[in-house]
Amino acid sequence: MLDLKMIRQNPEMIKELLATRGVAAEQIDDLLAADAKRRQLLVQTEELKARRNKVSDQIGLKKRNKEDASDVIAEMQTVSAEIKQLDEQVEQIDDQIEQIALHLPNLPNETIPVGADEDANREEYKRGTIREFDFKPKAHYEIGEDLGILDFERAGKVAGSRFVYYVGQGARLERAVYNFMLDEHEKEGYTEMIPPYLVKDVAMYGTGQYPKFMDDAYRVGTNEEMTLIPTAEVPLTNYYRDEVIDADKLPISVTALTPAFREEAGSAGRDTRGLIRMHQFNKVEMVKFAKPDQSYAELDKMVANAENILQKLELPYHVITLSTGDMGFSAAKTNDLEVWMPAQDQYREISSVSNTESFQARRAHIQYRDEDGKLQYVHTLNGSGLAVGRAVAAILENYQNEDGTVDVPTVLVPYFGAEKIVPEADLHA
Known part of the structure; x- marks a missing residue:
């Protein structure tokens, strides 16, 4: 959430910055109008409360002097009714201000490119060597189905589209990938956590998933609404x-492996096959809490932490x-990390690493005391370290062999227990 005082003091600058994020200037005008009305009502309320205190003193004086106080009692009742009415108006305006503020995105950092969509993204650098195949590479879902390690058909029968069964070596590969990731992050100073997979609405509001992305969430429960987490960012940040x-203690770094649940309401027709866009997938998440003057250095470190995984898996990627x-x-x-997918002949997102500055901390009320003892909001950062299913997809495509087998990346061999993935039928023959 943005600082209302900052908006009040710099309205034109805020309008200009948020315009680059698709926010109409009228939204800021509505917010400031509501804020001005609220402050006006508060002044009236304070004046009436002072008047009520004065009348209350007069009532006490009259009673001590055994005088008739009915006129001042009636006046106090009138004043109290007016205060109550004003308080109700303030409460309504508070709700209005909150609803407008909750729908305003964060302010963009000055270093990022301005543009309407992904066409304006800026490539920073490429890493790794893209393999040249002497045969036509297959898509990861074809490789997985041929090997008998991914079963989308039966998952569809049980749960519907965009679900999968990992079978045998497929399950072992997924487990090898996320255990490797967790071990690497632990070496880099992250504390591993196992958080709740269900969270209250306040947690979703805290990290900014609600109210904007409510349609993409799996909501459960009857009396108290709960949500299946779309990312471990939610329970980790709300810790x-x-x-x-x-x-x-700052900066603090935590990591967790969790499933992620997403409706993907706006992705009809996109990546309908394979592991790229699923309703349920595993993800290793990284989250940091930092002082404002630390946060961009920590962002660079977090990008490097995600890159470390791709480099050790020897998967080509670029950073944008x-x-x-x-x-x-x-x-x-x-900063997004996109891994090379040979069958698609393009890079695809495998990690998204963000600095939210104080935006989430304001919504979730996470603070620290500075050197002067004054309360300040921390900066929160989050990033995939990595999306496990997409890592599996990239391994299957980049390490595939013409005979249908798949080589296991060297760093995963101790976790996986073999150097090659062979057809499940051959493995158990």
Whole structure:
């Protein structure tokens, strides 16, 4: 959430910045009008409360002097009714302000490209060597189905489209990938956590998934609404909700493997086959809490942490900076890592690493005390380290052999227990 005081003091600058994110200037005007009305009502309320206190003193004086106080009692009742009415108006305006503010995205960092969509994204650099095949490479879902390690058909029978069964070596490969990732992040100073997979609405509001992305969430429960997490970012960031973190502990780095559940309401017709866009998938998430003057250095470290996984898996990738129009709602700056997918002959996103600055911390009330003892909002960062299913897809495509087998990346051999993936039928023959 944005700082209302900052908007009040710099309205034209805020309008200009948010215009690059598709926000109409009228939304800021409506917010400021509501804010001005609220402050006007508060002045009236304070004046009436002062009047009520004065009348209350007069009532006490009259009663002590055994005088008739009915006239001042009636006046106090009138004043109290007016105060109540004004308080109700303030409450309504507070709700209006909150609804407008909750729908405003974060301000973009000055270093990111301005543009309406992904066409304006900026490539920073490429890493790794793209393999030249002497045969036509297959898509990962074809490889997985041929090997008998991915079963989309039976998953469709049980759960519908965009679900999969990992079978035998497929399950073992997925487990090898995420255990490797967790071990690497632990070496880099992250504390591993196993968070709840269901969260309250306040947690979804805290990280900015609600109200904007409510249609993409799986909501469950009857009495108290709960949501299946779309990313571990939600429970990890909300770990310190409504708390003041000891400044000496910052920066704090945590990581977790969790399933992620997404309706993908706006992706009809996109990536309908394979592991790229699923309703349920595993993801290793990285989250950081930092002081404002630390956060962009920590963003660079987090990008390097995600790159480390791809480099050790020897998968070619590039790093891009997202434009104002392509960046996520809560982010001030986002770097995406996209891995090379031979069958598609293009890079595809495998990690998105963002600095939300104080945006999420304001919504979730996460603070620390600065050197002067004053409360300040922390900066929160999050990133995939990596999306596990997409990593499996990239391994299957980049390490495939013409005979249908798949070589296992060297760093995964100790986790997987073999150097090659062979057909499940041959393995158990």
